[in-house]
Amino acid sequence: MRHQQGASYVAVLFAIMGFAFLAKIAIAVWAPYFDNRMVEGQIEELIKTSPANIAPEKFIQQLGQRLTMNNIRDFDIKKNILVENANGLLVKTNYEVRKNFLMNIDLVMKFEKEFDQSTVKAK
Numbered sequence: 001m002r003h004q005q006g007a008s009y010v011a012v013l014f015a016i017m018g019f020a021f022l023a024k025i026a027i028a029v030w031a032p033y034f035d036n037r038m039v040e041g042q043i044e045e046l047i048k049t050s051p052a053n054i055a056p057e058k059f060i061q062q063l064g065q066r067l068t069m070n071n072i073r074d075f076d077i078k079k080n081i082l083v084e085n086a087n088g089l090l091v092k093t094n095y096e097v098r099k100n101f102l103m104n105i106d107l108v109m110k111f112e113k114e115f116d117q118s119t120v121k122a123k
Contacts, residue, residue, distance in 0.1 A: 042070065
């Protein structure tokens with residue numbers, strides 16, 4: 001028992017640095033994923049409540065109002081969402097978010113999803 005010791009100062013320092021690094025990643029990634037969940041939720045709710053023959057422009061306008069109401073203001077609907085209504089309402093999201101991480105290192109998160117009105121209403 002005389003030779004048994006606890007963690008050294010260097011080991012504690014590395015543990016603190018590792019924890020800080022993981023916390024920085026979590027903080028940088030949390031906001032875009034939360035915003036994406038909000039966008040997807042609003043799209044699904046709007047698809048459920050919209051008539052089958054809604055015009056794509058009206059859908060985009062209503063979605064913009066919902067996103068503004070939920071404080072998602074830096075999301076460009078016209079660039080990131082494609083709305084078609086040929087054989088039923090079809091909404092596609094395809095965008096990426098780039099967040100600065102450390103100096104010249106960026107984190108890039110890509111979000112793609114397709115919503116079909118018949119599938120969403122069946123849930």
